[in-house]
Structures are given as C-alpha cells and as structure tokens.
Amino acid sequence: MSTVTTTADGTRTDDRSRAAVRHVLARIGRYVFLCLVLAFFALPLLWLATAPFDDTPTIGTSLPDFTLDNFRALLDNPYALTSLVNSVWLAGGTALLVVTFAALAAYALSRVRVPGRDALLYGLLLLSSIVTGTATMVPLFELAVRANLIDSRLGVILILSGGLLPAAIFILKDFMDATPTSYEESARVFGASPLQIMRHIVVPIVRPGLATVGVWAVANVWGNFLVPFLLLGPDKRPAAVIMYTLYTEGGQADLRLLSTFSLLYSLPVALMFVFVSSRYGFRFHGGIKR
Amino acid sequence: MGASPAPDAAGLGRARAAGFLVPSMVLILLFLVVPAAWTIYLGVTNYRLTGLAAANPEIVGLDNYTRALTDERFRTSLLLTLQFVLGSAVIGQAGLGFAIAFALRDRRGPLRRVVEAFILLSWILPSSVVAFLWIALLDRDAGTLNALLGTPGMAWLLDHPMLSIIIFNTWRGTAFSMMLYAAALENVPRSHLETARLAGASTWQQLRDVVFPRIRGHVLTNLLLISLWTFNDFTPFLITAGGPEQRSEVLAVYVYKVALSGGELGFGAAISFIMLLINLVIALVYLRTLGRRKEAP
Numbered sequence: 141m142s143t144v145t146t147t148a149d150g151t152r153t154d155d156r157s158r159a160a161v162r163h164v165l166a167r168i169g170r171y172v173f174l175c176l177v178l179a180f181f182a183l184p185l186l187w188l189a190t191a192p193f194d195d196t197p198t199i200g201t202s203l204p205d206f207t208l209d210n211f212r213a214l215l216d217n218p219y220a221l222t223s224l225v226n227s228v229w230l231a232g233g234t235a236l237l238v239v240t241f242a243a244l245a246a247y248a249l250s251r252v253r254v255p256g257r258d259a260l261l262y263g264l265l266l267l268s269s270i271v272t273g274t275a276t277m278v279p280l281f282e283l284a285v286r287a288n289l290i291d292s293r294l295g296v297i298l299i300l301s302g303g304l305l306p307a308a309i310f311i312l313k314d315f316m317d318a319t320p321t322s323y324e325e326s327a328r329v330f331g332a333s334p335l336q337i338m339r340h341i342v343v344p345i346v347r348p349g350l351a352t353v354g355v356w357a358v359a360n361v362w363g364n365f366l367v368p369f370l371l372l373g374p375d376k377r378p379a380a381v382i383m384y385t386l387y388t389e390g391g392q393a394d395l396r397l398l399s400t401f402s403l404l405y406s407l408p409v410a411l412m413f414v415f416v417s418s419r420y421g422f423r424f425h426g427g428i429k430r
Numbered sequence: 431m432g433a434s435p436a437p438d439a440a441g442l443g444r445a446r447a448a449g450f451l452v453p454s455m456v457l458i459l460l461f462l463v464v465p466a467a468w469t470i471y472l473g474v475t476n477y478r479l480t481g482l483a484a485a486n487p488e489i490v491g492l493d494n495y496t497r498a499l500t501d502e503r504f505r506t507s508l509l510l511t512l513q514f515v516l517g518s519a520v521i522g523q524a525g526l527g528f529a530i531a532f533a534l535r536d537r538r539g540p541l542r543r544v545v546e547a548f549i550l551l552s553w554i555l556p557s558s559v560v561a562f563l564w565i566a567l568l569d570r571d572a573g574t575l576n577a578l579l580g581t582p583g584m585a586w587l588l589d590h591p592m593l594s595i596i597i598f599n600t601w602r603g604t605a606f607s608m609m610l611y612a613a614a615l616e617n618v619p620r621s622h623l624e625t626a627r628l629a630g631a632s633t634w635q636q637l638r639d640v641v642f643p644r645i646r647g648h649v650l651t652n653l654l655l656i657s658l659w660t661f662n663d664f665t666p667f668l669i670t671a672g673g674p675e676q677r678s679e680v681l682a683v684y685v686y687k688v689a690l691s692g693g694e695l696g697f698g699a700a701i702s703f704i705m706l707l708i709n710l711v712i713a714l715v716y717l718r719t720l721g722r723r724k725e726a727p
Contacts, residue, residue: 159630166633170533174545177530181548181601183574184563188555200572241457244450252438252447264458266717270709271466272662274682278689278699279468280461302461305454321439328441337440363556366664370690383558384668387565402559413554 188406191399199395210396211404220401222375223382226293227362227405230378233297235357238304239350245305246312247342251321261310268306273366284371291373299371300361308353315349316342355416362409379405469706472699479693487696494700503676504701507684511661513592514599514680519660522600524652527607532641535615546608553605561668564598587670591678595666603660607652614648615641647719654716658709681705 191197192211194204214220249257273280280299289295323345327337343350365380372381383405387393442450473494477487498504530549534542552560567574568586576584586594618641626636642649664682666672672679672687679687681701689698 173529173533174541177526177533178545178548181545181552181604184560184567184601185548185551187563187566187574188559198572199566199569200577201574237457241454245454248442248447248450251440252442252444254444254447254451262717266713267462267466268458269658269713270706271462272709274662274664274685275702275705275709276465276469277686278472278695278702279465281690282468282472282695283461283465298457299461302457305458306462309454324439328439334440334442334446342440359554363558365557365668380556380558383556383562387562388671398562402562406555406559409554409556410551413550 188399188402191395192403194399197395197399210400213396214400214404217397217401219374219377219382219385220397223377223379224405226372226376227378227380229293230296230300230368231358231361233293234300234304234361235354237297237301238308238357239354241301242305242308242312242353243343243346243350245309246316247338249309250313250316261306261313264306265310268303271303273303273364277366277370280367281370290371291376293372293376296368296371299367300364304357304360308357311353311356312346312349315346319345355412358412359409466706469699469702472696473703474700475696477696477699479690479695481693490696494697495704497697498700498704503679504684506676507679507681510592510678511680511682514596514663514666515657515660517592517596518599519603519656520653522596523603523607523656523660524649526600527604527652528611528649530604530608531611531615532637534612536620549605549608552601553603557602557665558668560602561598561665564594564601564669568594588674591670591674595669595678595680598669599660599663599665602665603656607656610648610652611645614645618644650719651716654712654719658712658716661708661712662705 186201187199190201190204193206193208194202195207195209196205197210248254249261254260284290284292284295284299287295289298319342323341324337327341332340363380365384368376368378369381369384372378377385379401383398383401386398386401438447474489474491475487476490476493478484530545534545565587570576570583570585570588573586575586576582622640623636626640631639662682663680664686666678666680667683667686670678672683682705685698685701685705688701689695692698
C-alpha cells in the first residue's frame with residue numbers, strides 16, 4: 141500500500157518537474173523568437189535612422205558622425221523638395237475628392253432606399269479589388285493619352301480616386317448606418333433644408349469616419365508608385381517616383397541626398413500613423429491601408 | 431452591412447440622392463469599369479505603342495492568348511508569381527504574422543509595443559523608401575547583411591533575386607496578418623488554452639485542436655486578401671526590376687515590360703486580362719467564404 145503511494149507520488153513530481161522544465165524552455169524559446177523577429181524588422185530601418193545624420197553616409201549602417209548638413213544639401217537639389225510638394229498635391233487632392241464624393245454617395249445609400257443597393261455596393265467592392273492598377277496599366281495609360289491626361293496632376297488624382305472610392309463608400313456607409321437619425325428628424329421638424337441638415341448635423345456626427353477615410357486615402361496615395369510613374373513627367377513627379385530615380389538613374393547614388401530625402405519623405409506618414417494610433421488606437425478596424 | 435436606420439430622415443428624396451451618387455459613380459465607371467472592359471478589347475488586337483499597328487490596330491482574335499500560353503517567358507513569369515505569392519504571402523506574411531501574434535497573445539508592456547511598432551513601421555513606410563533600404567541592406571560591397579553574416583562580396587540580389595524579393599515582401603506585409611490574427615486570437619477563450627496546457631497538450635496540439643478551429647474564418651480571409659494583393663504587387667520592380675535575366679520577373683513587372691517599355695500594348699493587355707481573371711477567381715472565393723461566415727458565425 142505504502143509503496144504504491146510513493147511510486148504514484150514519485151511519478152507525479154517527476155511529471156510536474158518535467159512540465160515545469162518544458163514551461164521554462166517554452167518561455168525562453170518565445171523570447172528568442174521575439175528577439176529574432178525584432179532584429180529582422182529593425183535591421184533595414186537602422187540605415188534610415190542613422191545615415192541622414194552621418195557626415196559621410198555609406199550604404200552600410202554605422203554610428204554617425206552627427207551632422208545636419210545633409211538636410212542643407214537637400215535644399216540644393218531641384219527635384220527633391222518639388223517632388224514632396226507634388227506628393228502633397230496628389231495626396232491632398234485625392235483625399236479631398238474621395239472624402240467628399242464618398243460621403244455624398246454613402247449618405248444617399250444609407251438614408252434613401254435605392255433598389256439593389258447592397259448588390260451595387262458588393263459589386264463595386266468586388267470590382268475595385270479585381271481591377272488593380274497593375275492589371276489595368278495598359279488601358280489606363282491609353283485612356284490618359286486619349287483624354288489628354290498625360291502629365292496632368294488632375295488625371296492622376298482622378299484615376300487614384302476612382303480606385304479608392306468603392307472601399308471608401310463602403311467604410312463610410314457603415315459609419316452612417318450606425319448613427320441614429322433622430323437629430324436629422326428633429327432638425328427637419330424645425331424646418332431645416334436637407335442640405336443644411338447635411339452640413340450642420342450629418343457631417344459633424346460622422347467626422348471620425350471622414351477622418352479615417354481621409355487618412356487612409358492620404359496613406360494610399362503617398363506611397364503609390366505605379367500610377368504617377370506611368371503618367372507624370374519629371375516636373376510633376378511625386379516623392380515616390382523621385383526617390384526611385386535617385387537610386388537608379390543617378391549612376392553613383394548620392395547617399396547624403398538619398399538618406400535625408402528618404403527620411404523627410406517617410407516622416408509625414410509615420411507621424412500621421414502615430415497621431416491616428418494615439419487618438420483612435422491602432423487596432424484592427426483602424427487599419428489605414430488596404 | 432445591415433439595414434438602414436430609417437428611410438430618408440433628412441428628406442433628401444430620390445432625385446437628390448441620385449445626384450449625390452453621380453460623382454462617385456462617374457469616376458468609378460471611368461477609371462475602373464472602362465479600363466477593365468478596354469483590357470478585353472485591346473487583348474484581341476495587335477495594338478502597339480509605335481509603328482504601323484499604332485495607327486491602325488487590327489483585331490487578331492485569340493492570337494495574343496495562344497502566344498502567351500506558348501511563350502516561355504510568360505510561363506516562367508506565372509511560375510515566379512506563384513512562388514512569390516506562396517513564399518511571401520502564404521508562408522511568409524501569414525505564417526510569420528500568426529507566429530508573432532501567437533507569441534504576443536498574452537503579453538502587455540514594452541516588449542509587445544516595440545515589436546509591434548517596428549513591424550507596423552515596415553508596413554506604413556513608402557514602398558520606394560523601403561525598397562532602397564533593402565537594396566542598401568543587401569548591397570554586395572558594403573551592405574549591412576554581408577557585414578553581419580561575414581559573407582563579403584555576396585551579391586544577394588543577383589544570385590538569389592527571388593529569395594530576396596520574397597523575404598522583402600514578407601518583411602513589408604507581415605503587419606496586416608499579425609494584426610488580423612491578434613484580433614482573431616482574442617476570440618479564443620484563454621481558459622480553453624489553459625485547460626489544454628494542463629492536460630499536457632503540446633503547443634502544436636493546442637494550435638491544432640483549440641486555436642485553429644476557432645479562427646478558421648480569419649485564416650481564410652487573411653490568406654485570400656494577401657494573396658490578391660501580393661499577386662498584383664508591383665514593388666518587386668523597385669528592387670530587382672525583374673532581373674537579372676528575368677529571374678524575378680513576376681507578372682506585374684512582366685506586363686509593364688512587355689506593354690509599356692516594349693510597346694506591345696495588345697499583347698500586354700491580353701496578359702492583363704489573364705491577371706484580371708485570376709483576381710476574379712480569388713475575389714469570388716473570398717466573397718463566398720465571407721458570405722458563409724456571416725450565415726454561420
């Protein structure tokens with residue numbers, strides 16, 4: 141009787157200690173894995189953090205001899221700052237257009253019974269995920285040539301807006317469906333016109349939705365390379381395209397220029413992201429990129 | 431999507447509502463529907479950017495398609511695209527994204543925030559910038575990777591172009607999968623995992639029997655979305671431009687080279703149409719599974 145108990149107890153402690161060892165090993169494994177992940181994701185970014193401030197930047201990462209001269213060199217390049225201004229135009233114009241048009245469409249779809257509405261929305265969303273810039277670069281180029289939209293900022297803004305609108309309408313309609321109609325109804329009782337109601341009641345209520353879509357559109361256009369690369373000439377090219385020409389067409393790349401330019405070009409989206417995540421919390425529904 | 435709260439609370443009326451829809455619909459029609467239809471038309475012509483066929487394109491029927499299907503370069507490109515999607519989206523982004531989300535599932539605090547911040551940063555930075563960062567990292571003579579690994583003179587982009595763009599795209603896109611799986615894992619009750627662990631289930635058994643059945647919908651959504659995006663991704667062009675010797679020429683880059691640098695618009699459009707069809711298949715599978723998930727949550 142007593143021997144049995146000892147054996148049972150013995151195996152139980154043995155099991156328990158084995159489980160404890162496994163637990164510790166799993167913890168160590170998890171830390172090692174996370175450190176490797178951190179190294180993998182941080183490694184390419186180190187250059188961006190050091191080279192712009194390095195007196196003599198090289199292509200490899202090294203501790204910088206701190207200087208801010210590189211930013212002065214950037215001012216001398218004729219394309220660098222213009223391209224950033226071009227990026228602002230494209231991103232701002234597209235965001236404005238997308239937010240305005242999508243808000244109008246989403247409101248109409250949310251409040252007025254349009255036959256076949258849900259089918260229309262799903263159809264548009266499906267279409268926009270199938271018809272991508274890469275698959276339609278030939279007709280888009282053709283279309284731009286025929287409609288005289290080659291080398292036109294407006295052309296790029298319109299094309300990009302067309303691509304972003306279906307998803308923007310979809311997101312905004314969800315927002316508007318979720319807002320109660322009681323304010324609109326009482327305003328109407330007091331004799332406000334539909335357009336007054338839109339301006340003074342609907343827009344303020346769905347402002348977070350408008351902001352989300354605006355930020356999402358800016359982020360999309362800011363990094364977009366293909367469309368402006370195909371359609372715009374040297375003077376109108378945004379930062380995405382200039383960045384690429386800086387390291388491919390220049391022969392020996394000017395690393396001072398390249399590093400400072402990369403940093404300046406990256407900063408706005410990084411700041412925007414920090415702003416959005418601190419304000420709304422960057423969890424899954426807050427995704428700003430498709 | 432759900433039903434609308436109430437019909438027409440602001441008294442918009444049908445006519446004005448239609449007016450509100452017009453601007454969006456015009457842009458969508460012009461820049462999504464028309465290009466898609468035009469691709470179908472151009473694909474059956476011998477249209478070129480320059481020369482005789484530029485002035486008077488002729489209908490050549492399915493010639494472009496038969497040419498594509500018998501073209502060695504097209505088939506190689508299709509195969510490379512498949513490798514790219516499988517390697518960087520399915521194994522890379524989804525696999526790594528899940529592993530990270532799982533490793534971080536019950537952690538709070540600085541380690542989690544730092545890891546997430548770096549991964550998200552690699553996702554939001556402009557593609558031209560990150561492309562150069564990788565070119566610098568992988569540089570043959572002074573690149574950081576060769577210095578770290580002690581492999582001076584290793585030309586990663588020339589000797590392993592596909593591996594390079596696959597790892598690059600994994601790096602760039604893992605954030606999306608990580609966030610999606612992090613949200614999904616919150617639906618898995620911790621007590622179930624705890625019970626499984628106390629019952630002596632290994633990590634693999636916990637994943638298979640407890641975690642995976644509960645997040646199957648998320649996994650499928652994730653795989654289809656990232657496959658669609660990766661399939662259409664033009665960013666490899668920024669790193670290897672399809673080279674060397676077309677060894678990293680995925681379909682997106684191939685279309686650009688054939689149609690816009692090479693000037694064969696008709697042939698390029700035919701390839702584009704094949705891409706559109708593949709996109710359609712992926713999207714339909716996605717919508718079907720989405721619909722099924724809504725019916726049986």
